[in-house]
Amino acid sequence: MTAHVTEGAPLRLFNSLNRKTEGFTPMDPVQTRIYSCGPTVYNYAHIGNLRAYVFTDTLRRTLNWKGQAVKHVINITDVGHLTSDQDEGEDKMELASKAMERDIWQIADHFTQAFKNDLARLNVLSPTLWSTATDHIHDMIAFAQALEKAGVTYELETGLYFDTTKVSGYGALALTPKEGQAEGARVERVEGKRNPSDFAIWRRSPSTGKRQMEWLSPWGPGAPGWHLECSVMSMKYLGSRFDIHTGGIDHREIHHCNEIAQNQAFTGQTHPGAHWWMHNNFLIDRSGKMSKSKGEFATLTSLVAKGFHPLALRLMCLSTHYRSELEFSDEILAGQLVRLKRLVGAVSALRQRVEPAPWMRIPAEIGFSSGAAFAFPRAILEQGLPGAAKKILSEFDRELADDLMTPRILPLLDETLHGKMTPEETLRVLASMDLVLGLNLFATRRSDLVLRPETAPLSAAEVEVLMAQRMQARSARDFTAADRIRDQLNAAGVDIMDGQIPPWEWRPTLPVSQK
RNA sequence: GGCCGGGUGGCGAAGUGGUCUAACGCAGAGGUCUGCAAAACCUUCAUUCGUGGGUUCAAAUCCCACCCCGGCCUCCA
Numbered sequence: 001m002t003a004h005v006t007e008g009a010p011l012r013l014f015n016s017l018n019r020k021t022e023g024f025t026p027m028d029p030v031q032t033r034i035y036s037c038g039p040t041v042y043n044y045a046h047i048g049n050l051r052a053y054v055f056t057d058t059l060r061r062t063l064n065w066k067g068q069a070v071k072h073v074i075n076i077t078d079v080g081h082l083t084s085d086q087d088e089g090e091d092k093m094e095l096a097s098k099a100m101e102r103d104i105w106q107i108a109d110h111f112t113q114a115f116k117n118d119l120a121r122l123n124v125l126s127p128t129l130w131s132t133a134t135d136h137i138h139d140m141i142a143f144a145q146a147l148e149k150a151g152v153t154y155e156l157e158t159g160l161y162f163d164t165t166k167v168s169g170y171g172a173l174a175l176t177p178k179e180g181q182a183e184g185a186r187v188e189r190v191e192g193k194r195n196p197s198d199f200a201i202w203r204r205s206p207s208t209g210k211r212q213m214e215w216l217s218p219w220g221p222g223a224p225g226w227h228l229e230c231s232v233m234s235m236k237y238l239g240s241r242f243d244i245h246t247g248g249i250d251h252r253e254i255h256h257c258n259e260i261a262q263n264q265a266f267t268g269q270t271h272p273g274a275h276w277w278m279h280n281n282f283l284i285d286r287s288g289k290m291s292k293s294k295g296e297f298a299t300l301t302s303l304v305a306k307g308f309h310p311l312a313l314r315l316m317c318l319s320t321h322y323r324s325e326l327e328f329s330d331e332i333l334a335g336q337l338v339r340l341k342r343l344v345g346a347v348s349a350l351r352q353r354v355e356p357a358p359w360m361r362i363p364a365e366i367g368f369s370s371g372a373a374f375a376f377p378r379a380i381l382e383q384g385l386p387g388a389a390k391k392i393l394s395e396f397d398r399e400l401a402d403d404l405m406t407p408r409i410l411p412l413l414d415e416t417l418h419g420k421m422t423p424e425e426t427l428r429v430l431a432s433m434d435l436v437l438g439l440n441l442f443a444t445r446r447s448d449l450v451l452r453p454e455t456a457p458l459s460a461a462e463v464e465v466l467m468a469q470r471m472q473a474r475s476a477r478d479f480t481a482a483d484r485i486r487d488q489l490n491a492a493g494v495d496i497m498d499g500q501i502p503p504w505e506w507r508p509t510l511p512v513s514q515k
Numbered sequence: 516g517g518c519c520g521g522g523u524g525g526c527g528a529a530g531u532g533g534u535c536u537a538a539c540g541c542a543g544a545g546g547u548c549u550g551c552a553a554a555a556c557c558u559u560c561a562u563u564c565g566u567g568g569g570u571u572c573a574a575a576u577c578c579c580a581c582c583c584c585g586g587c588c589u590c591c592a
Contacts, residue, residue, distance in 0.1 A: 039591095049591085055592090092590070092591095174587075174588090197588090247592070248591075248592025249586065249587090250586070250590095250591060250592065253518090253587045253588070254588080254590095255591090279592090281585090281592090282592070283592085284585070319528065319529095319539090321528090321529080324521085324528080324529095325521070325584090326527085326528090327526085327527065328527095329527090331526070332526065334541080335527070335541035335542070336527085336541080339541070342555085345554085405529085407528060407529055407540095408529060408530090408538075410540075411538065411540080412539095415539095446554095479550060479551070482550090483550095483551075483552085486552075486553090495553060496552080497555090498554085499548095499549085499553095500553085500554055504553095
């Protein structure tokens with residue numbers, strides 16, 4: 001086999017460290033190492049959480065598409081962290097455990113599975129490795145001991161703390177001056193902390209009670225600080241220096257600064273660990289349903305219950321650059337679903353006109369990838385394509401290479417469909433693009449995207465009965481009766497499409513019901 | 516309060532000095548098709564870029580002020 005590197009525009013990625021878009025050069029010429037901050041599994045992921053993994057997946061697929069294999073690690077935080085700095089020391093995991101009347105390990109397992117299931121529904125490829133925090137407690141203790149030995153820690157009643165003045169350039173990633181921050185403005189101070197930015201490495205269990213999750217340590221029974229696990233697990237699996245660390249933009253100012261400080265103290269070097277620190281922006285819901293603390297938030301499951309297919313959310317995420325805020329509403333999502341239905345419908349129509357061929361196996365095979373480059377599948381798909389196809393693919397490549405400009409890539413799908421290529425050429429171009437977009441255009445039929453809203457007043461069987469009655473009326477040219485049934489079905493959230501297969505479909509539920 | 520980022524058509528969203536009378540999608544409008552619709556397809560849809568000043572031959576893009584929105588300073592994607 002020839003080289004793994006595929007020709008194309010040089011990949012440029014935005015690095016939060018210097019807030020600049022830089023040319024990407026992997027440390028290992030054929031494999032890129034990526035670590036993504038994963039969820040704390042004390043509740044279901046809301047759709048804003050999920051945006052982060054669609055971003056990470058797009059990054060990873062882009063590297064694969066451009067010829068890089070990836071070693072991708074996502075962590076699962078199954079250790080509870082404080083809901084507040086109150087002394088009770090109740091943490092999210094413990095609270096969930098009480099609320100659901102199940103032990104904390106069951107809680108973690110339940111929400112871990114739910115999270116992985118959400119990612120699968122969004123067609124997010126599995127990472128090379130899932131890394132669970134509780135599997136690495138002793139690694140964390142050893143790491144914390146090393147920090148202690150390096151002289152960057154101090155002990156308080158509440159645990160072991162990191163002295164952020166002991167590393168040079170603390171907080172550089174945050175771009176904020178250490179002075180002028182209003183410590184205590186919104187937070188209860190931890191008594192004895194030397195600097196406002198100091199953070200816990202090990203949280204000692206309160207003397208008043210035992211946590212469900214606690215471990216013995218040189219600092220007494222307790223639990224590791226949240227920032228510790230990412231340093232430990234990324235270093236364990238990807239080495240003390242790796243290529244890219246991703247996370248939500250809310251991690252940029254604190255969590256990742258702390259992680260960098262730990263990495264620097266541990267290695268005794270100024271290198272932050274990862275070369276690129278990349279952050280996705282938030283998904284904004286003006287209706288205020290993105291706040292877990294208010295108890296109500298949109299999950300993928302709640303969208304499905306309204307009749308929205310998960311891939312519509314994926315398309316929605318891709319319609320905006322990952323560093324921009326994305327406005328969310330059911331209406332916007334409904335628009336994305338329409339767009340996706342049209343794309344899938346167009347692909348299906350083209351497939352009717354093309355003889356089955358070996359290359360058609362490629363889209364499905366990608367789903368099993370745990371990090372391999374897409375050089376081979378791309379070569380198969382793109383072999384012998386005409387100049388027009390090469391041109392549009394190179395534009396696709398150019399936009400993708402420019403810090404993952406997915407919003408400028410989506411129009412190329414339409415351009416490809418409207419182009420002058422043969423059906424097979426068109427499909428092969430789309431298949432190659434979909435290796436990155438992950439919209440699953442080839443394995444999905446329009447009817448797969450149509451889900452019955454839970455609030456629908458009719459069952460599918462009841463709809464079929466009414467459809468048959470309407471068909472009978474139409475045959476008898478009794479259009480008054482036929483239209484009455486159609487009105488009834490429309491009111492029940494069913495759209496009728498005579499002459500199509502299938503001849504009707506569910507419409508997602510929108511807040512203010514409209515057609 | 517401090518520090519970041521943003522405000523582009525009905526909605527989402529590209530565009531950061533001239534090719535912008537501003538990509539693309541959704542919605543809307545007109546058309547083809549249809550018993551009529553729907554779906555699909557075709558056409559159309561911002562002389563204008565939060566507000567007010569300024570710089571420049573030239574600004575959505577640079578500068579200043581103001582208004583609004585988001586993030587971080589606490590766990591959070």
